[in-house]
Amino acid sequence: MSEQDRSRLYDWWCEHADEALAEYAMSCLSPVPLPDLATKEDLRDVKADVREVKEDLRQVKSDVARVDAKVDALAVRMDEKFDRVLKLHEADSETAGKRHKLLVGAAIVLAAEIVAAEAGWLRWFTDLLASAI
Structure with missing residues (x-):
């Protein structure tokens, strides 16, 4: 019993x-x-096991704190990289907008030159026809 x-x-x-x-x-x-x-030896063993578990728990808490610090540092680095990429994107968008305006302006100038050349050719051709008649 x-x-x-x-x-x-x-x-x-x-x-x-x-x-x-x-x-x-x-x-x-x-x-x-x-x-x-329960003997005194059993109680000593239990107390030793409790101390060991507490030490393991302290080690785990220390490891968790170290990992948390690494995660926080990584989050800061990611925020910095995101800000840098955002600034680069804004600069690229601004440059692309300027390039687009420049190309549209060049296309308008080229179209005007072509129209002027065409008008000059038509004038010459109509003058030639008028002189032939």
Whole structure:
């Protein structure tokens, strides 16, 4: 019978009879086997295990803090890169807008030159026809 069973039995005897009878009944039972009793060595082992678990927990917390710091540093670097890319994009957009205006202006000038040349050729041709008639 384990120590827990003995404790439950004692409580039951106390509820259904008096405490003196419960103590007498318990004294008539065989003693608790040694494996069910906690020894000082068992308690030392448990305390050592608790210390080890606490040390492991401190190590894990330290690792988590280190990873959090790395994540925060990475977030800052990503924000800086995003800002730099955004500025480059704005500069590229501005340059593209200027280039577009320049090309449109060049196309208009070229079209005007072509129209002027065509008008000159038509004038020459009409003058030639007029002189032939």
